[in-house]
Amino acid sequence: METWRLVTTWNAQPAFNLGLDEALLESQGAPVTVRFYSWKPGALSLGYFQKFAEVPAAQDARAVVRRFTGGGAIHHQRELTFSIAAELEHPLYRGSIPESYVRVHAAVARALATLGVTAELRGERALASEREGTGMCFHKSSPLDLVWGERKGVGSAQRRTRGRVLHHGSIKLGTTPLEGDIATLEHVAPGLQPESFAPALRAAFEEEFGVRLEAGVPDALERGRAKELAERFLDPQFLRRR
Amino acid sequence: MRPNDRKYAQSHEWVKIDGDVAIVGITDFAVQELSNGNESDLVYCDLPEAGRTLAAGETFGEIESVKAVSDLYAPIAGEVLETNAAIEDHLEILSKDPWGAGWIIKMKPERKSLEGLMDAAEYEKFVASKKH
Numbered sequence: 187m188e189t190w191r192l193v194t195t196w197n198a199q200p201a202f203n204l205g206l207d208e209a210l211l212e213s214q215g216a217p218v219t220v221r222f223y224s225w226k227p228g229a230l231s232l233g234y235f236q237k238f239a240e241v242p243a244a245q246d247a248r249a250v251v252r253r254f255t256g257g258g259a260i261h262h263q264r265e266l267t268f269s270i271a272a273e274l275e276h277p278l279y280r281g282s283i284p285e286s287y288v289r290v291h292a293a294v295a296r297a298l299a300t301l302g303v304t305a306e307l308r309g310e311r312a313l314a315s316e317r318e319g320t321g322m323c324f325h326k327s328s329p330l331d332l333v334w335g336e337r338k339g340v341g342s343a344q345r346r347t348r349g350r351v352l353h354h355g356s357i358k359l360g361t362t363p364l365e366g367d368i369a370t371l372e373h374v375a376p377g378l379q380p381e382s383f384a385p386a387l388r389a390a391f392e393e394e395f396g397v398r399l400e401a402g403v404p405d406a407l408e409r410g411r412a413k414e415l416a417e418r419f420l421d422p423q424f425l426r427r428r
Numbered sequence: 429m430r431p432n433d434r435k436y437a438q439s440h441e442w443v444k445i446d447g448d449v450a451i452v453g454i455t456d457f458a459v460q461e462l463s464n465g466n467e468s469d470l471v472y473c474d475l476p477e478a479g480r481t482l483a484a485g486e487t488f489g490e491i492e493s494v495k496a497v498s499d500l501y502a503p504i505a506g507e508v509l510e511t512n513a514a515i516e517d518h519l520e521i522l523s524k525d526p527w528g529a530g531w532i533i534k535m536k537p538e539r540k541s542l543e544g545l546m547d548a549a550e551y552e553k554f555v556a557s558k559k560h
Binding site: 235 | 448460461462464471472474487490493494495497498500550
């Protein structure tokens with residue numbers, strides 16, 4: 187059975203979170219690495235290509251960063267964030283981008299099912315969580331998004347570079363003021379903390395992908411690179427590059 | 429069959445020599461992978477400034493589809509002469525005409541030789557291997 191590395195970092199700083207994810211994306215030859223994490227402070231992250239001015243909430247948010255993945259802005263509070271970094275040729279990511287989303291979302295849906303939540307790909311249905319003009323990820327959806335209660339509940343994006351892929355996912359445990367009426371786990375597990383949901387997600391990944399997740403840490407090279415990359419995410423010029 | 433008047437990189441860019449200029453774009457396969465067949469799924473791209481010198485294999489731009497940001501790689505070494513401004517606001521051109529109007533950059537090649545890149549038949553085989 188294949189063994190993947192599981193790196194868990196709760197309540198980590200925004201620039202650290204993004205720096206470590208990008209370091210794992212760059213880490214040629216590393217084992218498939220899953221991260222479960224949360225944010226302190228709960229930051230607003232903009233998509234790589236988003237214009238700062240097009241996200242009204244960014245204008246006066248206390249902590250704002252720009253991700254290296256695309257899509258809309260996410261308010262990283264009341265959520266479990268995960269990432270999976272692997273080679274493009276790994277069976278998880280081989281083939282088209284939509285195929286890889288279907289695989290990852292099947293694992294997430296399996297974890298949600300343990301709480302009695304039936305999450306499905308949006309497909310062509312219309313959602314009640316759509317909003318114009320906010321620039322927020324959860325207010326705009328695509329057929330590949332995971333939804334329940336006719337609302338989007340998982341934000342996701344990928345970065346593909348140098349033969350490797352990093353998939354980002356945000357699973358909403360509760361709502362945030364910036365995201366409002368979206369799908370969360372509040373109705374089935376009030377006050378659920380990311381640390382408490384992590385075991386179910388871990389088990390679902392293991393079952394869905396037929397692998398074993400072994401707790402680990404980034405190696406010295408990855409840690410060093412993460413620190414370097416974190417500087418970019420602290421740089422106001424990078425934040426306001428668009 | 430894809431055009432035989434150009435060469436192809438494993439990262440799915442094509443390069444065509446036209447006199448002293450090398451024209452670079454991405455293949456129909458790359459466009460399909462990025463957009464899943466929906467031309468509106470390509471949403472943003474970042475292209476290099478003219479005058480930038482690129483090494484073969486170096487990232488020269490980035491493109492965002494609805495679900496992923498991917499890098500664009502220079503298939504050959506050279507200097508960027510021009511970028512296709514038309515595609516920045518109309519990425520659907522890449523879907524409609526990846527071999528012509530969907531060119532991305534023009535380069536002054538360091539060498540005219542395109543050694544190490546695939547011809548159309550080799551690229552066909554390469555792409556076929558990716559589908560399995």
